[in-house]
Amino acid sequence: MSTLVGVGMGPGDPDLVTVKAANLLAKADVVFVPVGDSDNSHPPETGRAEQTALFYAEAWRIERVVFALHDREHTARRERAWDDAAAQVAAWFAEHPGGTAAFATIGDPCVYSTFTYLAATVREQVGELTVELIPGITAMQDLAARSGTSLVEGRETLSLFPMTAGPERFREALGRGDAVVAYKFGRMLPETLAALRDTGRMAGAVYGAALGLPDEDIRRAADLDPMGRGPYLSTLIVPPRREGRGHGLR
Numbered sequence: 001m002s003t004l005v006g007v008g009m010g011p012g013d014p015d016l017v018t019v020k021a022a023n024l025l026a027k028a029d030v031v032f033v034p035v036g037d038s039d040n041s042h043p044p045e046t047g048r049a050e051q052t053a054l055f056y057a058e059a060w061r062i063e064r065v066v067f068a069l070h071d072r073e074h075t076a077r078r079e080r081a082w083d084d085a086a087a088q089v090a091a092w093f094a095e096h097p098g099g100t101a102a103f104a105t106i107g108d109p110c111v112y113s114t115f116t117y118l119a120a121t122v123r124e125q126v127g128e129l130t131v132e133l134i135p136g137i138t139a140m141q142d143l144a145a146r147s148g149t150s151l152v153e154g155r156e157t158l159s160l161f162p163m164t165a166g167p168e169r170f171r172e173a174l175g176r177g178d179a180v181v182a183y184k185f186g187r188m189l190p191e192t193l194a195a196l197r198d199t200g201r202m203a204g205a206v207y208g209a210a211l212g213l214p215d216e217d218i219r220r221a222a223d224l225d226p227m228g229r230g231p232y233l234s235t236l237i238v239p240p241r242r243e244g245r246g247h248g249l250r
């Protein structure tokens, strides 16, 4: 049976790849990696999964798959890229029936990952196919650990927001006092910081860009330029409102 495995590569530090992922990458017949189809305007994510995959798989087993990684909307160009990518992977299975293909994706393959779209389309094109997933460490987990931030305790709840969905629900969650994490806000950093200020949630909020990469930047959100922009690979953690130890258990 042909097998397609979505493999979480973690946020950037190759030491944050699980043993299970490393073992699969070492033995897969091919390791597909996503690359953006844009020019140099958004270089951070381009090749990110590939950079980490190269620690565990030889370059000759790695094959690039082009995606419209940075289209914010559901564009026709994006649709075409999914179809082309799936056709490339399906063609590989046609040539290697019964083979095992890994698809390396940053963070976790079940969290805002291109793997979800790819697997659904490849499944339609390849008759007998098993799809598996190997979880990865997400950017928010890495940032929480690196900044010493306890994400949730006791009965506290956690909400994850892609800021590309608009800031309104982000503001609502901030207003409730929940733990809130924001993804995909690089260009919207001023709006994101304004929401923190307006809801009184700036204290304790922590920002991490390019986690695990050479240009990593971890700092208090309060220390950011309120009018600046962050790179695409930026994550923000706003811990819950807490008063003293065990607050989340009350």
Ligand SMILES: C[S@@+](CC[C@H](N)C(=O)[O-])C[C@H]1O[C@@H](n2cnc3c(N)ncnc32)[C@H](O)[C@@H]1O
Pocket: 011, 012, 105, 106, 107, 108, 109, 110, 111, 112, 113, 137, 138, 139, 140, 182, 183, 184, 185, 208, 209, 210, 211, 212, 213, 232, 233, 234, 235
């Ligand atoms: C398409 S989502 C991918 C999420 C990924 N699958 C995960 O599990 O973390 C891209 C967003 O993840 C976050 N992200 C991923 N890697 C990151 C890193 N190395 N540093 C900071 N943020 C990162 C950013 O918010 C970025 O906009």
